[in-house]
Amino acid sequence: MTTLLDVARKAGVSKSTVSNVVRGVEFVSSETRVRVELAIAATGYRPNEIARALRGRSTTAIGIVLPDLRNPFHAEMTVAAERAANRLGYALLAANTECDPELEEETGRALIARRVDGVIIGGISLGSHLPKLLLDHGIPVTLASLGDHKDPRLSIVDTDDRGGMDVIVRHLFDLGHRKMAFVSQSLQEHAGERRRLAFSQSLLQLGLRPARSRQGATAIVAHNDMHAIAVMDELERQGIRVPADLSIVGFDDIPLAAHRRIGLTTIRSDATAIGGRAVELIVKAAQSGNLQSTREVFATSLVVRSSTGRVMV
Amino acid sequence: MTTLLDVARKAGVSKSTVSNVVRGVEFVSSETRVRVELAIAATGYRPNEIARALRGRSTTAIGIVLPDLRNPFHAEMTVAAERAANRLGYALLAANTECDPELEEETGRALIARRVDGVIIGGISLGSHLPKLLLDHGIPVTLASLGDHKDPRLSIVDTDDRGGMDVIVRHLFDLGHRKMAFVSQSLQEHAGERRRLAFSQSLLQLGLRPARSRQGATAIVAHNDMHAIAVMDELERQGIRVPADLSIVGFDDIPLAAHRRIGLTTIRSDATAIGGRAVELIVKAAQSGNLQSTREVFATSLVVRSSTGRVMV
DNA sequence: GTGAAAGCGCTAACAT
C-alpha cells in the first residue's frame, strides 16, 4: 500500500510537503503542489486513516448503538445517519445491543477501545449505564429518539412522545374508546417505558386510567409500529377483528404502516431527520470538544388509517 | 486514557511485559503477571485498538456494504453479521451504497483507507468494480447472497436462486399460470438481474417465455419480498385483487411475509445463516491471508401462503 | 523472564 513517503520520494519532496498538499495547507507553491498531486494520482495514494487516527485526536468514526436494526424505524435512522456521516467524512460502526445491559457494556468498551469520536444511541435498556460509561471516557453521546436522560453532557434529538401520545389518546377518545391498553415488546427498553408513561399521563388528563390488559380494552396502543403490526397479526389469528373488535395504534409511521393491507393508525416521526441531525450534533460535539446538554424535539403528527374505528357498544 | 506505559509504571515493569500479559504470551512469571493484572484492573486499561491496528497488520474491523439496510433481509443479515463479528472480536462498518456505482467506489476507497480486514458485500450494482477494487488492494471479499462473480479470489455465500426460481415457477405453473412476469426494483442491481435471468431459465424449461409486462400476466414474480409487498399494495390500490386477479410471489421470506394480512408466497432463504457464515469466511480469509475462490450455496424452500392462487379462466 | 529500542504512517511544531 502506498504511503506518504512513497509519494514524497516519487515527487522528490519531503513527507511534510505531501502532507501539506493532502491536507490542503496554504503554504505550498503551486509548482510543487502540482508535482505532488501528480505523484498522488500516479500511485493512487490515500492517507492511512489508522495512522491519522493514532497521530491525531480523531478517528473520524462514530458508533451507533441500537436495540434492533430489524426495526424499520431504526434501519431508517441508521441509513440517514450513515449518509450524513459519510458526507462529513465519518464512518459508522453499527452495534446491536438488544437492550441487553451486558452487551451494552461490552459494546461501550469496544467502542472506547476503538476510539470512536462519538456515539449515537438509538435505544438502550432501562437504566442503562452506557451513556455515562462513554461520557466518562470523554466520548460525546447523542440520544436519538430516546430523551429524558438527565446527564448534563448529553445531547438529545427527540421525538415528541408526550405530544404524540396526547394526540393518539384524544383520537381514540373521540372514537368513543374509554378502555385503552398499552403494550410494549419488552419491559427492559427505555423508549418503550417512556411511552408507557406518556400514555398514562395522556389518559389521566382525560380522567382515565390505563386498562390492565388487552382483555378489557377496546383499543390498544403499542410502543411502536413493529409491535403494533405484530399484535394486529396475533389478534386476527385469534379471530379478533381490527378495528371492528379492537382498535390498534402504533408509533413511528414506518413505511409499512401505510400499506393498504396494514393501514395502521400511528404517529409519524421522522427517522431520517433524527438520524441525520444526531450525526450533525455528535460531529459538532466531537470537533468542538465540549459536551453540553442539548435537547431538540421533533414534532410528530397523527396519521389516521384503518386500524382504528369507532367503538361498538 | 490509560496507556500501556501507565500500567507498566504502576506495576513497576516494562511496556513489553505488560504487552505480554495483555496478549497472554507464555513466558511471564506468575508473580509479575499478577502484579500487572492488578495494575490493569486498577486503571481499567484497555488496549488502544488504533495503535494495535497501526502496529500490527489487522484492524479487527470488517465492512459490510449493502444496497439498502431498510430491506429487512439485509437488516437481518447485518444483525447476524454483527453478532458473529462481535463474537470474533471484530467490529462492523456499515455502508449503504444504493447500488450507485460512484458511491460504491467511494465506499470502497474509504474502506481501504480505514484498512478493514475484509468486506462483506450483500448487494452491488450490475457490473460493479467494487469487488475487484478491494481485492486488488489485498482485502478479502465475501459476496453474500449475490453469487456468480467469477473472480478467483472471491468467496461466496449464496442462496440457491436458480433452484428457488424453479420451484416458484413450477408452483405457479401447477396453479394454471402460463403468463408470468418478473419485476424488480431496479435494473441496476446485481441480485435482481440474476433472479430475472433465473426466472427466464425456469420458464424456458417449461417451454414458456416471460410475459412482457404486468398487463398480460396472471402472475408476478418479484425479485424480493419487499418489492413484492410494494407491488401488492400498488395493484390493490388500482383495484386489482391478489390473488383473485393476479398472483404474486416474492423471494427471501422476510418476517413480514408471514403476516396474516400479507400472506406472501415466497422462497425462504436464511439471512441469519448467510450473514453469520459470511463473517466466518471473511475472518478466516483475513487471518490466513490467502484468498481462494469458495462457493457455498444455502438451500431454499417454497413457502406457499395466500398471495398465489389458481388462475381463473 | 524481562527490558530496550525500533518503527507502523501520519501530523505538527520547529528549523531553515
Next chain:
DNA sequence: ATGTTAGCGCTTTCAC
C-alpha cells in the same frame, strides 16, 4: 516555501 524531527500507543525482535 520546504525539510527535519518527535512522537501517537502499540508489538516485536533482540539483548541481557
